[in-house]
Amino acid sequence: MSHHAIYDSMQEGCADILTPVCPFCGQQGWITVPQPGADALMEGQPVQDALPEVDPRLREQITSGIYPRCFPGAEFGDGIDPDLIHGH
Numbered sequence: 001m002s003h004h005a006i007y008d009s010m011q012e013g014c015a016d017i018l019t020p021v022c023p024f025c026g027q028q029g030w031i032t033v034p035q036p037g038a039d040a041l042m043e044g045q046p047v048q049d050a051l052p053e054v055d056p057r058l059r060e061q062i063t064s065g066i067y068p069r070c071f072p073g074a075e076f077g078d079g080i081d082p083d084l085i086h087g088h
């Protein structure tokens with residue numbers, strides 16, 4: 001069983017993952033991933049195996065909830081496709 005909260009996405013062929021509460025800012029986020037990767041997560045595969053194409057910082061957010069921008073020294077949005085990040 002997966003502990004990830006995964007929902008159908010508005011984007012065809014994709015799924016939205018509700019990320020855990022960030023320990024730094026206390027917010028949850030959404031990350032849109034390809035459906036096959038979401039399926040692999042649901043089957044219990046590690047994030048790095050299920051979503052190898054996703055930015056490592058976003059995989060970290062999926063795992064721990066920590067936003068890329070919340071890492072000490074992180075520059076917000078640096079190198080991350082903004083299409084992957086939903087406001088909420």
Ligand SMILES: [Zn+2]
Nearest residue numbers: 022025067070
């Ligand atoms: Zn945060």
